[in-house]
Amino acid sequence: xxxxxxxxxxxxxxxxxxxxxxxxxxxxxxxxxxxxxxxxxxxxxxxxxxxxxxxxxxxxxxxxxxxxxxxxxxxxxxxxxxxxxxxxxxxxxxxxxxxxxxxxxxxxxxxxxxxxxxxxxxxxxxxxxxxxxxxxxxxxxxxxxxxxxxxxxxxxxxxxxxxxxxxxxxxxxxxxxxxxxxxxxxxxxxxxxxxxxxxxxxxxxxxxxxxxxxxxxxxxxxxxxxxxxxxxxxxxxxxxxxxxxxxxxxxxxxxxxxxxxxxxxxxxxxxxxxxxxxxxxxxxx
Numbered sequence: 654x655x656x657x658x659x660x661x662x663x664x665x666x667x668x669x670x671x672x673x674x675x676x677x678x679x680x681x682x683x684x685x686x687x688x689x690x691x692x693x694x695x696x697x698x699x700x701x702x703x704x705x706x707x708x709x710x711x712x713x714x715x716x717x718x719x720x721x722x723x724x725x726x727x728x729x730x731x732x733x734x735x736x737x738x739x740x741x742x743x744x745x746x747x748x749x750x751x752x753x754x755x756x757x758x759x760x761x762x763x764x765x766x767x768x769x770x771x772x773x774x775x776x777x778x779x780x781x782x783x784x785x786x787x788x789x790x791x792x793x794x795x796x797x798x799x800x801x802x803x804x805x806x807x808x809x810x811x812x813x814x815x816x817x818x819x820x821x822x823x824x825x826x827x828x829x830x831x832x833x834x835x836x837x838x839x840x841x842x843x844x845x846x847x848x849x850x851x852x853x854x855x856x857x858x859x860x861x862x863x864x865x866x867x868x869x870x871x872x873x874x875x876x877x878x879x880x881x882x883x884x885x886x887x888x889x890x891x892x893x894x895x896x897x898x899x900x901x902x903x904x905x906x907x908x909x910x911x912x913x914x915x916x917x918x919x920x921x922x923x924x925x926x927x928x929x930x931x932x933x934x935x936x937x938x
Contacts, residue, residue, distance in 0.1 A: 659700060661733055664726050666693035667705055671723050672766070673934045674713050682770075682930035684923070727769075734772055746775040747921045749928075750786035750798040753867045754844050755910055757887050759935035763928050770927040771920045780867070784841040790913055797914035797925060799932070801843050809911035812929055813936045815885050817844070817905035818895035822878045827900055834862035834880030836871045844908070848883040855903040887936070910936070 669679035670690065680687045698705050705719035715723065747767075751760075760778075767776055779786070783800035790798045799812065827833065833852065837845040852859045863874040868888050875882045876890050883905055886895075897904070912929060916922045 657700075659729070660693070660696060661730065663693040663697035663700075664729055666690045667697055667719075668723070668726050668730060669930075670694060670706055670713065671715055671719065673930055675934060676708070676713065678930045678934050681933070682927045684926055731769075731772070745773070745919075745921055746777060747916065747924060748777040748779070748794070748796045749925075750779045750781060750789060750795045750800070752783045752786060752798075752800040752910075753780050753838065754783070754801050754842075754885070754888070755799055756780050757868075757885070757935075759887075759932070762935065763931050766927045766931040767924040770924040774920060774924050776924075782838065782842055784843070787913070793915075796916050796921070797912065799910060799912055802909045802911060809913040812910045812912050813933050814907045814909040815887070815936050816907055817883055817885055819881050819897035819900070819902045819905070820875055820884050820886075820889045820893045821881045821896045822876050823892050823894055825878050825880075825896070827881075827896075832858040832860040833900070833902075835859050836863040836865065836874040836880050836882040837861060838868065838871060839864050839866055844883055847908075848905070851903040851905065857902060 666679060666683065669682050670676060673679050673682065676687045676690050680690045683690065694706060701718075701722070703718045704716050705722060707714050707716050707719075764776060764778070767774065779789075779795065781789075783798075786795065786798045786800055789795045800809075835848065835852075837848065839845075849859070862880040863871070865871040865874060868884065871882050872884065872889050872893070874880070875884075875893060881896060881900075881902075885908075896902075910932075914925060916925055
């Protein structure tokens with residue numbers, strides 16, 4: 654074969670841009686700069702003689718040729734990883750705790766991104782409350798936790814922040830004169846505490862109508878018509894409505910998501926960076 658081979662770093666950059674829909678997020682996942690990612694893509698496009706990504710100031714999307722090339726690019730990288738795995742040592746394990754208020758419907762996608770980054774990495778994920786996960790992290794039982802901002806903690810790196818609202822089932826009506834029925838997570842839960850504090854400060858009478866062991870249970874109670882819950886929009890089932898303005902409830906602030914980790918380098922850090930970039934993309938999207 655006389656033609657020069659493809660640059661695998663450039664192919665990797667193309668796949669990351671395509672999967673995350675952003676040069677910035679691709680750069681975050683690859684732990685490099687946006688300019689470097691753009692240069693890698695340009696070199697690949699020059700090598701192939703066609704444009705793979707259509708980009709404007711408002712959007713990034715695959716061209717027709719780029720869409721056709723994507724599966725082949727993924728397979729090329731997978732074959733390369735399998736070849737290297739023949740000479741790799743023992744599997745490395747990464748234990749991650751993710752807050753139940755953070756782990757939404759995107760979790761399968763996030764796990765897939767980590768596996769694509771390093772198929773030989775053993776990924777262990779635990780779901781729980783932010784407070785419990787932080788205690789486990791401090792006891793060194795977890796390598797990394799992704800949690801909501803927790804009172805009394807000033808460490809951790811902010812991944813992103815997102816809106817919260819007061820959600821109820823479609824057609825649900827608050828009975829006049831009765832306390833606001835609230836569906837919440839079990840203690841300790843920072844969102845539960847914040848919701849109660851804001852309602853008390855606004856002089857809104859409320860009562861717990863349902864306590865769930867996870868966000869899925871709380872969302873189910875909401876859709877069953879039991880009451881209202883403070884949740885991020887991406888965590889509620891399709892059809893749930895934000896009734897905050899209608900009921901005159903206090904505004905909920907945007908709540909940050911923080912990453913606490915002792916993983917600083919190596920294969921596990923690369924997979925963690927891929928997870929972080931994919932999570933940012935999911936929240937923005």
